[in-house]
Amino acid sequence: MDDLRFVQACVSGDKKSWNEFLLRYSRLIYNYIYSVLHIKGFTFAAEQVEDVFQELFYSLIKDNCRKLSTYRGRNGCTLASWLRQVAINFTIDYLRKLKPALSIDAEREGGLVFKDALVDVSADTEKLLNDSDRRQALSDCIGFLSSSEQYFLELFLNQGLNLEQIRECLKINRGAVDMRKVRIFRKLQDCFSRKGFQLDSLR
């Protein structure tokens, strides 16, 4: 049975298919939830991992399996890949909802350990780019980059992926990733210079 028909059998309430679903995918979902919590710096008690797991399952089956029914298997998207992304999205959304309620003292309270950087990483940059003209010039230069170049910056600078992770993400070899990075930053430097600013002005 292909993945789509299997999902349809689950959605129609077939008990055997659900048993199969739990057998095949519960471990995958559990491990992805655990991994996301771990890499986001949250050390959860087992019960809290279990809470996310239960809530995720409930989200899949509630309202007549509305969420599970959205799986279509387009372009060969497998159910395992889809569930992996569902688990990642759900856990990130869960953490985002949780974040405002977290206390800096949480670690001492024995619950969640909140390791998100509380340091303003842009503070140094503020000193470097201490006037709005320079900021605007650099912002314009970023805007001139192509979508794929901006996407590279997003992964590298904003999400903080390392070049090896970016290689995996872009499915190109490591040499090509290094080249792309050099090319993008050279483009930005050239653009910045053309606008009348020099790199050594960034002091």
Next chain:
Amino acid sequence: MLERFEEAVRGVYRRRKASFPAEANHPDEEDLVCFMEGKSCMKEARQIMEHITKCDLCSERLSTQFRIEPHLSKDVPVSLLKKIESMVSSEIQKENVFGIFLRLKEKAIEIIRTNGDVLVGQELVPAPLLRSRQISDFSEELSIIKDLKDLRILAKIDNRGGRVFSLAVNILNKRSQKNGRELRISLLKEGRELESYAADSGSSVFDNIPPGVYRIEISRGMCLAALLDMRVQI
């Protein structure tokens, strides 16, 4: 110097991104998977790339995938799995059950409870609305309709002298409005199958049923398509 420049670009990039209005129309899980696995067409891939450079949420959802340790293999605690099994089982059943609870009177049928809509003349009326109109008794024939997923189930109950009843089950495909095909309709009591019919025309009739608690299973191939739980008392 270059590191300093990178740091400057990072700061400006983040400021620039924060200045964009909140993005709507987030790609769904399938869009993201296809994009990451290189299965999207070029147009879709470009749209997703552009969205991600403007939307922190989707960017985080995507990039998290590449930070994950691929070989982690923890077992799901058995107690948790049991909880999930029980939750799935009750939720699936709840969503997929057409319930009818009736009392047979000598020359009437009283509706005690149902989650279906009752056919009154040409009108379909939800049972709670009937109660608010203080209508509970019907003549000896009663039709109740319930939509379950892609099926529309019509249960027609005939009171046969207040002692037994007959039940006609008619199933329509909700979209095509044609009779459901390749269905099997089975009548069960206490888990034991009493009668079962391959209902190619989408309907089956069960005659002379004494009062009691029954389950009617409607299945398509190996899959259970719907359940009708019926409780009839006198």
